[in-house]
Amino acid sequence: MNRLSGLALAALTLGLATGAAADERMLRLKDAPDAATVRAHCSSCHSIDYILMNSPFMKRAGWEAEVRKMIKVMGAPIPDDEAARIVDYLARQYGSE
Amino acid sequence: MVTRRSMLEGAFGGLALAGGGLLARVARGGLPAGTIESSTLETLPGKRPLLKRSFRPPNYETPVAYFDDAITPNDRFFVRWHHMNIPVVDPASWRLQLGGEAAPNVFAVSLDQLKREFEAIEIVAVCQCSGNRRGLSDPHVPGVEWGYGAMGNARWKGARLRDLLVRAGMTKDAVEIAFNGADRPPLDQTPSFIKSIPVWKALDENTIIAYEMNGSPLPHWNGAPARIVVPGWTATYWVKQVTNIRALTQPLSSFWMNAAYRIPKGKFPLVDRFTSQESDTTTPITEIVVNSLITNLSDGQRVESASPISVKGLAWDGGYGIRRVEVSTDDGRTWETADLGTDLGRFSFRPWSFAVRQRAKGPMTVMARATNALGAGQTLDLIFNGPGYHNNVIQKLAIELI
Numbered sequence: 305m306n307r308l309s310g311l312a313l314a315a316l317t318l319g320l321a322t323g324a325a326a327d328e329r330m331l332r333l334k335d336a337p338d339a340a341t342v343r344a345h346c347s348s349c350h351s352i353d354y355i356l357m358n359s360p361f362m363k364r365a366g367w368e369a370e371v372r373k374m375i376k377v378m379g380a381p382i383p384d385d386e387a388a389r390i391v392d393y394l395a396r397q398y399g400s401e
Numbered sequence: 402m403v404t405r406r407s408m409l410e411g412a413f414g415g416l417a418l419a420g421g422g423l424l425a426r427v428a429r430g431g432l433p434a435g436t437i438e439s440s441t442l443e444t445l446p447g448k449r450p451l452l453k454r455s456f457r458p459p460n461y462e463t464p465v466a467y468f469d470d471a472i473t474p475n476d477r478f479f480v481r482w483h484h485m486n487i488p489v490v491d492p493a494s495w496r497l498q499l500g501g502e503a504a505p506n507v508f509a510v511s512l513d514q515l516k517r518e519f520e521a522i523e524i525v526a527v528c529q530c531s532g533n534r535r536g537l538s539d540p541h542v543p544g545v546e547w548g549y550g551a552m553g554n555a556r557w558k559g560a561r562l563r564d565l566l567v568r569a570g571m572t573k574d575a576v577e578i579a580f581n582g583a584d585r586p587p588l589d590q591t592p593s594f595i596k597s598i599p600v601w602k603a604l605d606e607n608t609i610i611a612y613e614m615n616g617s618p619l620p621h622w623n624g625a626p627a628r629i630v631v632p633g634w635t636a637t638y639w640v641k642q643v644t645n646i647r648a649l650t651q652p653l654s655s656f657w658m659n660a661a662y663r664i665p666k667g668k669f670p671l672v673d674r675f676t677s678q679e680s681d682t683t684t685p686i687t688e689i690v691v692n693s694l695i696t697n698l699s700d701g702q703r704v705e706s707a708s709p710i711s712v713k714g715l716a717w718d719g720g721y722g723i724r725r726v727e728v729s730t731d732d733g734r735t736w737e738t739a740d741l742g743t744d745l746g747r748f749s750f751r752p753w754s755f756a757v758r759q760r761a762k763g764p765m766t767v768m769a770r771a772t773n774a775l776g777a778g779q780t781l782d783l784i785f786n787g788p789g790y791h792n793n794v795i796q797k798l799a800i801e802l803i
Contacts, residue, residue, distance in 0.1 A: 350455065353456060354545075357440070357455070357546045358546065359435030361540070377660070
């Protein structure tokens with residue numbers, strides 16, 4: 305971890321405070337092949353409204369760049385074959401190819 | 402019948418009020434369809450209903466109808482986080498650490514010490530997300546698709562950052578001051594949200610570590626127990642739940658500085674530069690551009706022509722001060738000066754109002770534009786940039802007098 309210091313963190317009371325986890329479950333992805341793969345990978349770090357709100361204007365190249373950024377920059381552990389299927393799903397269901 | 406919900410959403414960008422579809426839409430670049438569809442009014446603990454952009458990380462914006470005062474109350478203030486792990490910080494055990502290669506006298510302070518041992522400063526300042534209005538970009542660009550409400554104006558109270566840097570014995574070779582907060586990235590390999598500002602900005606008398614907001618402790622959602630406040634600059638530098646401040650001898654190198662929050666060089670009329678982070682083509686976003694917002698009317702609204710009609714709003718900039726606001730009710734052919742309201746300081750929202758003379762029934766296009774003390778103003782056409790920053794396009798609202 306590239307943190308400046310972890311010392312002060314010891315003093316913190318930990319706990320998620322989003323209070324929104326229940327509401328997040330109402331979000332739905334379009335029913336199509338690989339929807340479950342998309343949900344599993346993407347929602348481990350963020351709610352899927354990130355996908356919904358960035359639609360439908362994104363082109364395939366845009367979704368490809370986003371998925372690549374999540375893997376290369378944010379460190380999302382997504383195998384290549386699944387990444388390709390995620391891009392395909394996003395481009396077809398939430399893109400303007 | 403205008404419901405509360407349609408009023409809140411209608412007062413905000415690309416949504417027309419029920420029945421408003423009959424009117425010709427003059428504004429281009431409304432929000433993406435998927436944004437409108439997925440955004441709902443949600444109530445976080447301690448907040449009024451805000452427009453949810455994303456649940457996790459929590460990103461919620463203030464509906465335009467809430468901006469009826471120069472000060473944005475804490476329970477209406479927008480919420481923006483980069484990471485999903487946001488701890489509830491216990492103010493009693495919270496510590497702020499000062500250190501870094503250019504700060505030999507390492508020390509830590511408790512909240513009580515921060516309040517007791519350093520002079521308390523109060524300043525009214527606009528906190529505006531760099532990406533405010535990104536959702537109105539034409540063409541659309543990826544990111545959190547904000548409308549007009551990723552901003553707020555508060556009276557911040559805290560200690561001057563420079564006073565803490567002096568105690569830390571900051572040396573002459575300091576280049577940047579870096580801030581880290583208690584929020585944590587979802588994965589170990591995800592870049593932590595650490596931001597830096599140039600030393601000269603850190604030493605500015607207005608840059609503070611705030612522990613009060615509008616006379617109350619900071620709300621959890623806005624960075625309790627303390628956050629950095631950099632008046633005039635966009636909110637990316639206003640690190641929340643700050644736990645660690647470091648004086649660096651080298652420019653901070655990270656995704657959040659080198660790749661994110663950057664604008665093309667030379668495209669915007671800005672004064673403040675962040676030279677240690679500039680590349681050949683891009684530079685970190687710095688000061689807020691001159692802007693204004695009409696707060697009492699929304700696109701597509703029907704207004705009774707029998708009673709007096711006023712246009713009200715807010716104007717702000719990067720801290721030079723608003724000199725003038727002008728309003729047009731004839732599609733921009735003629736402009737008249739609006740009345741400026743209370744001056745809460747050069748970093749604050751400046752309220753303004755304008756009495757409309759026109760009474761003829763029918764369509765009316767209302768526009769407003771602000772000019773600051775340097776003579777800088779707003780733009781008619783979007784200065785397009787990939788991240789969707791600095792959108793200060795003059796609003797055009799189609800109103801129908803009935």
